[in-house]
Amino acid sequence: MKKLLIAASLAVMAAALPAKADVLENVKKKGVLVVGVKADYKPFGFRDPSGAIVGIEPDLAADVAKRLGVKLELVPVVSSNRIEFLQQGKIDLMIATMSDKPERRKVTLAIDPQYYSDSVNILLSKKAKVGSWEDLKGKVLCGTSGAWYNKEVSAKYGAEVKAFDGSEKPLFALKGGECIGYLYDQTFIQGKLLDSEWTADYAMPLPGVMEAPWILAVAPGEEAFAKFMTDTTIDWMKTGFIVQEEKKWGIEPTDYSKRMHEKYKGS
Amino acid sequence: MSEVRVTAAPEGRPLAVLLPFVPPAPSRWRWPRLRFVHLVGLVGLSLVVGGGAFAQAGSARLSALEVIWKWSPLLLSGFGFNILMSVLAMALGTAAGLVLGLLQIGENRALRTFAWSATQFFRNAPWLVLLFFAMFMIPFQFRVFGYTVPFPDWVKAVIGFSLPVMANMSEIVRGAVASLPSGQWEAAESLAFSRRQTLWMIILPQCVKRMLPPWMNLYSLITMATVQASIVGVTEMLTLTAQVHAAEGGRPDLLAPLYGFAMLCFFVYCYPIERFTLYLERRFQLNQ
Numbered sequence: 001m002k003k004l005l006i007a008a009s010l011a012v013m014a015a016a017l018p019a020k021a022d023v024l025e026n027v028k029k030k031g032v033l034v035v036g037v038k039a040d041y042k043p044f045g046f047r048d049p050s051g052a053i054v055g056i057e058p059d060l061a062a063d064v065a066k067r068l069g070v071k072l073e074l075v076p077v078v079s080s081n082r083i084e085f086l087q088q089g090k091i092d093l094m095i096a097t098m099s100d101k102p103e104r105r106k107v108t109l110a111i112d113p114q115y116y117s118d119s120v121n122i123l124l125s126k127k128a129k130v131g132s133w134e135d136l137k138g139k140v141l142c143g144t145s146g147a148w149y150n151k152e153v154s155a156k157y158g159a160e161v162k163a164f165d166g167s168e169k170p171l172f173a174l175k176g177g178e179c180i181g182y183l184y185d186q187t188f189i190q191g192k193l194l195d196s197e198w199t200a201d202y203a204m205p206l207p208g209v210m211e212a213p214w215i216l217a218v219a220p221g222e223e224a225f226a227k228f229m230t231d232t233t234i235d236w237m238k239t240g241f242i243v244q245e246e247k248k249w250g251i252e253p254t255d256y257s258k259r260m261h262e263k264y265k266g267s
Numbered sequence: 268m269s270e271v272r273v274t275a276a277p278e279g280r281p282l283a284v285l286l287p288f289v290p291p292a293p294s295r296w297r298w299p300r301l302r303f304v305h306l307v308g309l310v311g312l313s314l315v316v317g318g319g320a321f322a323q324a325g326s327a328r329l330s331a332l333e334v335i336w337k338w339s340p341l342l343l344s345g346f347g348f349n350i351l352m353s354v355l356a357m358a359l360g361t362a363a364g365l366v367l368g369l370l371q372i373g374e375n376r377a378l379r380t381f382a383w384s385a386t387q388f389f390r391n392a393p394w395l396v397l398l399f400f401a402m403f404m405i406p407f408q409f410r411v412f413g414y415t416v417p418f419p420d421w422v423k424a425v426i427g428f429s430l431p432v433m434a435n436m437s438e439i440v441r442g443a444v445a446s447l448p449s450g451q452w453e454a455a456e457s458l459a460f461s462r463r464q465t466l467w468m469i470i471l472p473q474c475v476k477r478m479l480p481p482w483m484n485l486y487s488l489i490t491m492a493t494v495q496a497s498i499v500g501v502t503e504m505l506t507l508t509a510q511v512h513a514a515e516g517g518r519p520d521l522l523a524p525l526y527g528f529a530m531l532c533f534f535v536y537c538y539p540i541e542r543f544t545l546y547l548e549r550r551f552q553l554n555q
């Protein structure tokens with residue numbers, strides 16, 4: 001049985017590997033574009049009570065499908081399997097909050113310009129009188145231990161960062177008044193600010209610093225599709241589509257998307 | 268002194284004699300009576316589930332019960348998917364396990380060794396490892412005669428779960444056959460039954476009831492193991508629970524109620540199976 005299974009799976013693998021044509025052609029032929037998105041990252045990709053995946057990234061995916069004139073199929077991915085799905089050909093395109101890292105560019109075909117950018121920001125108590133990053137000197141911030149920017153922020157702006165495990169404990173400490181704000185990924189803070197629990201007493205008044213761009217990716221070697229996606233991304237920036245999407249899903253447009261919109265608006 | 272005098276016999280009762288032993292009739296299957304332990308468990312669970320409602324009363328936030336109610340269609344559809352996976356894995360694994368088990372007691376030495384080693388290998392491998400093995404070895408689609416046959420994740424997960432079922436089933440078959448008194452074989456032989464006839468007409472029919480309780484036990488275990496599929500990205504109940512938690516803003520007070528709900532679903536499904544298994548075990552033990 002075991003041998004049979006292994007033999008069968010090997011035979012099947014051998015049969016499955018070759019058949020690699022141009023993805024763009026295949027998508028048009030099948031009439032379906034399969035996009036891998038997150039389903040646990042509000043508001044970029046999350047479930048609604050009917051089970052459908054909604055959010056900014058599903059909307060971007062829908063726009064790509066519309067441009068191609070095909071139907072859209074969304075596949076929920078997580079960080080550990082998204083690259084593999086792309087390489088296998090299980091998804092044609094990945095729009096899944098993936099930060100731009102050199103090692104990821106080696107195994108996927110990243111689309112430039114980067115479609116979005118996360119940055120570092122602070123969920124600040126409204127009582128704290130902080131108008132700029134420089135005002136943080138000598139203030140106490142809560143942070144997540146292990147985040148690479150903790151040290152940099154304290155060195156650059158002179159704030160003291162009290163680090164806790166995970167993201168729930170520092171938030172709890174913030175509520176308890178142990179610090180004036182929580183230093184963390186801007187997208188996470190934006191997600192928190194969708195919840196009435198936080199909007200009453202907390203806000204994100206400062207501009208994000210230390211941008212960490214996110215990339216769209218297609219399978220390696222799919223140059224034609226990559227070209228199409230580059231054009232699409234530039235068009236999104238030109239029309240301000242991403243800024244509109246941010247507003248639609250209730251988050252403050254990031255500096256990056258506004259800047260890119262300005263940059264491409266006239267072109 | 269030849270007369271036996273009964274002095275202390277109570278009135279109207281016959282002399283004490285040893286009556287032939289009649290095993291008590293097995294009680295008919297009925298729903299388990301709720302005992303105090305169950306009450307504690309259920310109250311505890313409902314507290315876990317409902318606790319959030321008291322802890323966070325106020326503002327526009329939904330209480331934990333409302334959140335679960337709102338998402339229950341989605342979560343329950345995920346649970347149905349777990350059941351589907353468990354049933355399919357059990358069917359596949361049982362069929363393969365029967366074959367492997369029969370090979371284990373067969374006469375062909377090479378096949379016997381092969382079946383034994385396959386059984387031992389899959390029985391002693393962690394289920395999660397077998398699941399990963401199935402997920403990454405099997406492609407997501409393959410071509411048969413020019414047609415592309417998709418092979419979704421959950422099918423791969425079913426195959427992954429059926430491997431340990433197969434190995435355990437193989438041992439259940441071997442164990443059941445070995446547990447029958449050797450007199451059965453000898454008697455059949457003396458009646459000129461061939462080996463195959465003995466196995467199919469005499470031994471295996473007697474094995475069925477011995478195999479049933481451990482088989483159901485195995486089913487219960489595999490049902491609870493299907494949540495491991497969430498680790499490899501199958502959209503089943505646990506995956507959905509995590510996603511629902513994220514969609515509700517990741518509130519920490521929802522964690523226990525949401526996972527408590529998943530636990531409750533599995534408990535409600537598996538507990539009757541476990542009780543029924545116990546009942547069968549008791550019944551078969553007496554009639555052996």
